[in-house]
Amino acid sequence: MYESYYGFTERPFQLTPNAQWFYASRLHKRALAYLQYGLSQGEGFIVITGDVGTGKTTIANQLLSQLNQDEIVAKQIVTSKLGPDDLIRMIASSFNLMVTEHNKASYLDAIHIFLKRLHSQHRRALLLVDEAQNLPLESIEELRMLSNYQINGKPLLQSFLLGQNELNPIIQAPNMEQFRQRIIASSNLTPLVEEETREYIEYRLRMAGLKSPLLSPDCYALIQQFSRGIPRKINLLMDRLLLLGYLEQHKQLTAEHVSNVVSEISEEIAHQQPINQAVNSATAIAEPHVQLESDPMQTHVQHLLDESLEQKLKLLKELDELILQRQKSTNIPNSE
Template sequence: MATSLDIYVDFFGLTERPFSLVPDPAFLFWSDHHRRAFAMLEYGVVTCAPVTLITGEVGAGKTTVLFKLLATLGDDVKVGLITNSHGDRGELLRWVLMALDQPAPADASYVDLFARFQGHLITEYAAGRRVILIFDEAQNLSRESLEEVRMFTNINNNKDVLVQLVLVGQPELRDMIRRPDMIQLAQRVAASFHIPAMDLATVHNYVAHRLRVAGAGEPIFSEPAIDLVHDASRGIPRLVNQLCDFAMVYAFTKDQRHVSRATVEEVLADGVFFAGGQTISVTPRARAVGDLSNRGDI
């Protein structure tokens, strides 16, 4: 059975939904900041940086950049991706071993687990391969776990790099690593980048790009509508997608083939856009601007 989402694709003359929240490489949009973040990740890998740090708000595109990097790595690199970083240092080590496809018996002691981990790194090094451990959502690591992560880099010996670490997380991760008691970890961060929110011009280009990929032959969102999308989403790609998708559904239900600022205001006023947990209010001035349809906001 066709849904309103399927129908709105046909209604706007598109080939698919342009603002789905599901990651799709075909819609990949590289802002200047995402290019720089990728460059720093690549720099960290190429120069054998002990620790590379990438941060950004939820939905800023960190994972997109990360998976783009993974697609470029050759057979001489083995990657362990750790997304569950809760627990004490023993549990963290078990997650690491499992990410590397290594056994981590429940009854094994910490010493046994560490010996297995170190032995695996040496085996990979002897085979001409480096190991990269990527900790996604690393802001969830406890201080004890961060200290354990730092200890991993001690396995490296002079020019011989057995393991590299990539920490990816939300902005508070940078604050954690900058604390006075984390100075030893901070000193091992050789490459880092923070992905900021998109500015207004970038959001305009982002929306146009996704519509174009989805088959739009002409602009669907008015410029004032995109201005408000930027303000309400704070320039975070995932929130831009969500708000634009809602706005297109609303325009479809009103039989309007263009999304006006007034339509975006209706979405915000109805409270269907959660805005990453922040309250969004439309100011009287914004409503006044949105109502000026004679200025081309149709």
């Protein structure tokens, strides 16, 4: 919407990671260097951890974009709380392997045959496991067991683990000693400091085609305060800031504009929680056999999910009245 107004070739602060727009802070450079070092070694595990939105997936995408496809077959999986058997099935699926019998032994055999075939072609496999903090200990141990597939002492599969900070205590558990011995490097991503936040914003604006300064110098302290240096939050704030600038026709953006956007976002977050609580309460009280279109309370719940913020507040008041009526009719005591 605002791209042509500011002369951008594309939106500079999309939430989706873009390997071509990789901003390398000091810690991001180090994490990427560890991944590249791990690739050069061809063995062991590399572990990259960090808070939500600090750029772990962006680093992984950057690494994948640099790989020689003739030498390395790389796949990236995003894990939920997968048990060992489900993890094996997901890995087999990511490499497009087919099995005749759907049991763990068949999947492991298919993976082993595939890895040996790659080796005969002078290629190897790389697995990037994103959101690895979701894996139970038994599944991480399964990854270690897969690293035992070797020919002449050379591993056939290498795994990189990317996860939130919760991954660190999992790895440090007493029964994970064998896995820790396989880790050849690890790095923890922390948020950007204010100077890096400014460099990050200016870099992405230049990449989008901006020719002249857009933000006044006093904007950056407020952006840092709101985002705490987390790139994803910086992107969220900057995208809204550029939208405000376009709607109000500002070619230069100031600290006042940043403050206005921060206030808007903060208000939206503050309203979201009570609305969600009201929706949950209404859903719990609603009779399961009543159809949505015939139950006024459930209709209001659906409207709360669909309408704008202004309409949500109006409907929320009406919903409170419906909840009280339902409580009276079903003899449910009022918690107040």
